[in-house]
Amino acid sequence: MRACIQRVRWARVKLPRDSHRLAGEIGKGLLVLLGVGINDTEKDSVLLAKKCCELRIFEDENGKMNLPLTETGGSILAVSQFTLYADCKHGRRPSFTKAARPEKAEILYRQFLDEVRCRNIPVAAGVFQTEMHIELLNDGPVTIWIDTEERQ
16 A cells, blocks of 8 residues: 655635535644555555644654644544555556456545544544545644655
């Protein structure tokens, strides 16, 4: 699984085809753009959720990135994004053959959400396989890339 994690002051996701209905919103916390690959398993989902919750990227009283989300009272807004598996090596049109099929991706995406909830972190989410508009105020900016394949 791949995640583009952004530390945010706030973030929200809207559905443009539904009169810009608000699908999810958080205050301080992390916006997690989440991609599921064809070889990903339940283990990857658990590992990634744990990593997101325990990543020490929030400032302590000395201004150092030293605190995890679990100690800041923040939330996670998770948005499924298969384009994180874009392969742009050949030509001008990206290939998405390394992204999991929607049926598998949705199961692992939902498991990620459940794993975060199990850690008592409030979670908001986008709507799977739907066009969305994401608005955020990046804090720092702090943006981190995690690929579970690289961690094994």
